[in-house]
Amino acid sequence: MGGKYTKRYTEDFKRDAIALVNSSGKSVTAVARELGIRSESPHGWYHKAKADRGEGRSGELSSAEREELKRLRRENREQQQTVEILLLIVSE
Numbered sequence: 001m002g003g004k005y006t007k008r009y010t011e012d013f014k015r016d017a018i019a020l021v022n023s024s025g026k027s028v029t030a031v032a033r034e035l036g037i038r039s040e041s042p043h044g045w046y047h048k049a050k051a052d053r054g055e056g057r058s059g060e061l062s063s064a065e066r067e068e069l070k071r072l073r074r075e076n077r078e079q080q081q082t083v084e085i086l087l088l089i090v091s092e
Helices: 011-024 028-035 040-052 063-091
Strands: none
Touching: 011 028, 011 040, 028 040, 040 063
């Protein structure tokens, strides 16, 4: 039994593939076929690029918004831990 291999693509390759979709008028699937890659990956790249441009589905976060949300959740978790520690100190 062999392990499952996942191909990684550079950001430049992804950007170029999406630019090809946008400029050629071809579907994501057609461009993926021309590039010799599975269509699932470029579909994800395409939707992510649209969200980053503010053209995504209603309520969909851009990459910057997702990163900010991740950072804020981490900060919130750290502050909650600080409050718990301070409450323990005060209650002694």
